[in-house]
Amino acid sequence: MTIINFTPIEAFLGGLIIGFSVVLFYIANGRIAGISGIVNNSIFSNVNRFDNILFVIGLVIGPILYKIIINPEINFNISNSIPLLIAAGFLVGVGTKIGSGCTSGHGICGISRFSKRSIVATLIFMISAILTVFIKGLL
Amino acid sequence: MRGIISLVCGIIFGFGLTVASMTNPEKVLGFLNIFGAWDPSLAFVMAGAILITSPMLYLQKHKVKPWFADNFSLPTFKEIDKNLILGATLFGIGWGLIGLCPGPAIASLALLNINSIIFLISMISAFFIVQVIRR
Numbered sequence: 093m094t095i096i097n098f099t100p101i102e103a104f105l106g107g108l109i110i111g112f113s114v115v116l117f118y119i120a121n122g123r124i125a126g127i128s129g130i131v132n133n134s135i136f137s138n139v140n141r142f143d144n145i146l147f148v149i150g151l152v153i154g155p156i157l158y159k160i161i162i163n164p165e166i167n168f169n170i171s172n173s174i175p176l177l178i179a180a181g182f183l184v185g186v187g188t189k190i191g192s193g194c195t196s197g198h199g200i201c202g203i204s205r206f207s208k209r210s211i212v213a214t215l216i217f218m219i220s221a222i223l224t225v226f227i228k229g230l231l
Numbered sequence: 232m233r234g235i236i237s238l239v240c241g242i243i244f245g246f247g248l249t250v251a252s253m254t255n256p257e258k259v260l261g262f263l264n265i266f267g268a269w270d271p272s273l274a275f276v277m278a279g280a281i282l283i284t285s286p287m288l289y290l291q292k293h294k295v296k297p298w299f300a301d302n303f304s305l306p307t308f309k310e311i312d313k314n315l316i317l318g319a320t321l322f323g324i325g326w327g328l329i330g331l332c333p334g335p336a337i338a339s340l341a342l343l344n345i346n347s348i349i350f351l352i353s354m355i356s357a358f359f360i361v362q363v364i365r366r
Binding site: 093094096099102103105106109110112117121122123124125127134142143146147149150152153155158159166167168171172176177178179180181182183184185187189190192200201202204206207209217218219221223225226227229 | 232233234235236237238239240241242243244245246247248249250251252253254255256257260261263264265266267268269270271272273274275276277278279280281282283284285286287288290291295296297298299300301302303304305306308309310311312314315316317318319320321322323324325326327328329330331332334335336337338339340341342344346347349350351352353354355356357358359360361362
């Protein structure tokens, strides 16, 4: 096994910061910071709509703040294939909506709460994503 | 007050994603490439986050009230059903194809990258389509 581009310190630090946000949202507002749910509810639900929209806006301000106070350069390397981008976006949208969560809701919040549903969901989407990358690599 | 907390939490979340480079699809794909040249960083992000969030379970068990809400709103559905399995599988495929999940996809709007905007439009269209079909 070859290990490349490993940035353990930044990753762990970023994880702690994300965890802090999740805990604050939970102890202050009593809610789970699952991004797919927040985005969906900001569109389709009248309950806490204002809060959800503000969270989404904050999510965009976060990287801008990073640019201002830490580093104006943020690496962002994404595929150029339009059909692939559309297909992937669509699958992520459908999948997180019918599966009721994504990396944040199931992966971070759910696992912390020892939710069986979230642990199963996280295992499945991790395996499914790893297999997708593996198969794509063969093509 | 709840609105301010929501905004602040969103900002901190987006900031943390950026510190961890999780806004970068290449970094995420590097993690998913377990059978190739592997970048374990994402596992450290999850570990860092869960280390902080795991006391949530304690709060929940001890029924401490949230500061600005009447109660904790938690998912009540406990069953592992077909939707969960199918949804997680499809999500995983989409995530593995490009390396973006909903959080980083939204946060990357800050970078005004056309490709990530295409992904985001497709993702939100899917939300609408599922919503309409369900009705």
